[in-house]
Amino acid sequence: MAPWVTSAAGKLIFGLITGFLLGFVFQKSKVVRYDVLVGQMRLKDFTMVKVMLTAIVVGMVGIYFFNDAGIAKLSVKATNLGAVIVGGLLFGVGFSLLGYCPGTGVGAIGEGRTDAFWGGVLGMLVGAGLYAEVYHHLKDNLLAWGSYGKITIPSVLGLGSPYHWIIIACVCAGIILFFRGLEKKGL
């Protein structure tokens, strides 16, 4: 990578470009709307799942290819069962009340949805501040429970390169079959 890319200013510029592209697609894919995102959780509108799973398929094939070619390395978040399960469930509850996630909520403001700012972003900033007050009480118990480190589905199954492509192929096939099922049901 050219040195100007990895400089502090280069990273900020790349962040802005990446975000611009992402915000543009979020809006075009309609995942910046309360009705679409809550419609997903009501299982009436599958736009969000289609966008996410398609992005996962395309992203996965590229990222594993770049990893295997030695161009970039995977960046895996640790699995802490307590933290991920409780955090994930809580996030789901908050998401359905708010109707946006952190990224799409900011995108919603770009479309003029003011509830995403006065409710969503302000709530999330207050929540982040509150969480910082209590984090040190949680980090050695709930957040540390069931800690398995930086594991992936292939690594748990003992599959390294190139055998992890078996899992990648299975995930792609599973997602495509799921999409076919959705389209057949007219969802």
Place this chain on the structure above:
Amino acid sequence: MNWLKKEGWSPYAGGIVIGLVSWFAFLTVKPLGASTTFVRTAGLIEKLFAPEHIKSLPYFVKTAPAIDWQWMLVAGILIGSFVAAKLSGRFQWQFVPPLWEKRFGPSRAKRWVAAFVGGIIAIVGARMAGGCPTGHGLSGGMQLTVSGWLFLICFFMGGILTAQTLYRGR
């Protein structure tokens, strides 16, 4: 360049482009994410009023209140969405979403309380789990991390239960 002005893309087309953007992020800096930015911004704001207090909190030591790559990414989302909405004439000031209004009425106060409380719960959950649907769901999901897929499952369980309760019988 009609597709830039088109009102909406197919979700599959949108997903493909998000996948390509994730390659770009991965190759230039790191995988996509969004929720840490809310921690950094909360810290930046608190720093104005209580700089000593911020220094004493382990969470802000771990996640320093500063503008970084992801902060600029989140700012970019705002601009990108605005430009896309303007190009297709979809930009519209709106406080109460149509689906919410049909169920709970036009009250702004009611909508504000739900969004504000929801925002607090959502960010606490995301920071506990270590990511949001972008960081854990997309970036974790595509790297086949156990944490990413477990997050996605729990996120949908919590989300579906809550939405079904809010819109029961509709």
